[in-house]
Amino acid sequence: MRRVVVTGLGLVTPLGADVETVWKNLLAGKSGAGPITRFDVTDQKCKIACEVKPADHEYGFDPGKRVDHKIQRQVDPFIIYGIDAAGQALEDAGLADMDDDLKLRTGCSIGSGIGGLPGIESESIVLHEKGPGRVSPHFVHGRLINLISGQVSIKYGLMGPNHAVVTACSTGAHSIGDAARMIKDGDADVMLAGGAESTINPLGVAGFAQARALNCSYNDRPTEASRPYDRDRDGFVMGEGAGVVVLEEYEHAKARGAKIYAEVVGYGLSGDAYHVTAPHPEGKGAELAMRMALRKAGLAAGDIDYVNAHGTSTMADTIELAAVKRVLGDDLGGASMSSTKSAIGHLLGGAGAVETIFCILAIRDQIVPPTLNLHNPDEGTEGVDLVPLTAKPRRVRAALNNSFGFGGTNASVIVKALED
Amino acid sequence: MSDTADRVKKIVVEHLGVEADKVTEEASFIDDLGADSLDIVELVMAFEEEFGVEIPDDAAEKISTVSDAIKYIDENKG
Secondary structure: OOOEEEEEEEEEEOOEOOHHHHHHHHHOOOOOOEEOOOOOOOOOOOOEEEOOOOOOOOOOOOHHHOOOHHHHHHOOHHHHHHHHHHHHHHHHOOOOOOOHHHHHOEEEEEEOOOOOHHHHHHHHHHHHHHOHHHOOOOOOOOOOOOHHHHHHHHHHOOOOOEEOOOOHHHHHHHHHHHHHHHHHOOOOOEEEEEEEEOOOOHHHHHHHHHOOOEOOOOOOOHHHOOOOOEOOOOOEOEEOEEEEEEEEEHHHHHHOOOOOOEEEEEEEEEEOOOOOOOOOOOOHHHHHHHHHHHHHHOOOHHHOOEEEOOOOOOOHHHHHHHHHHHHHOOOHHHOEEEOOHHHHOEOHHHHHHHHHHHHHHHHHHOEEOOEOOOOOEOOOOOOOEOOEOOOEEOOOOEEEEEEEEOOOEEEEEEEEOOOO | OOHHHHHHHHHHHHHHOOOHHHOOOOOEOOOOOOOOHHHHHHHHHHHHHHHOOOOOHHHHOOOOEHHHHHHHHHHHOO
């Protein structure tokens, strides 16, 4: 059976625009949250977010580093973040310059939950104010979700499978799981896989606030707003950015002497079949996804050392925790579980990929990132290590990421330290 | 250099992300400046906006160099 390993990582997040900076800031307990700077929030209920910082910031993002000036002007930010994260991952894997044969065997599976909402908003205004003749000729392909995969394939000449998952907030996890399967099935030897999002624009913030999903009561204390499992949580904080990994067939990676971070051993998917935004109250869908991932991985509950929870800082945290307990045991079988959304916010379609990268780094460095702002754990958290406030060094051999999305779509991905 | 030429070149530099000294009057948008057909549509829209001229599709199709654009604008602006 073909095995799939991770050989490259790329991150653009509110805590930095490269993997090591993000990880260092995350472990240090920094928060990426702050007042929204992109637009006037006077009339918005929610006035805070975790924005990717500008280039002149200590850990800001410079779009000019890997994305041509012309493309920057034509596409939405989620595509720019995705191209950059994919470039980082390829460079990290030593595959930025690959031979023509390998290009035929290398594909892309980089999705987004929503896509180019800022551009859809601004071009709608152009249409209404100036007429159809003023709508940009780049409007459509600058907003489409599959255009990260499209742009990356063009930039690097990758002619393998070109795919883009759209499953709301489980996009990133599904992208990695689907891409791993493509390698297992022999469709490709190398896949760039992940997700990106950037919807911190008036329409995006208003839409999520109206859906009663966003935190609107901590506008004066932005860094305290994302507080998964805390009694005083009140909705998620919107983040933005991208996470992309290089997945590679194990023998291929070994043959070229690649650095191998971890193996993708388990992937589970399910549907809640319950409600468009609310999770099933008993977390049945979440449980099914986790159980499927464990079964595929051939692991027992006690083998999981770290769970990067979906944990959005909403009432759904309780439901997820109950489901994890049913799968792993009341003490999670000794696993630690944290929600890094407490630090970087909810990256929506990017979340599952960014958080799977955190699982991989936890395995690399034998330390798990904290759940910030967890001062008063909610009922049901007794006896569970939710890694409150500070990072915790510990043994991490296998880690599980949960990602759940609107529409009742669930994905769980398990990564594990490589064993021959 | 005419005022029109100056403003046209500035738009080309901004939209195509090319070095200013590459934007000579003889330069072809596609062959020399790396534009594709959609980039030309966008450039034409920017020229229309900047100079308050209307450039119909059949005229736009004949604009392939920087000087073609300058000439059309000079002949048609109000």
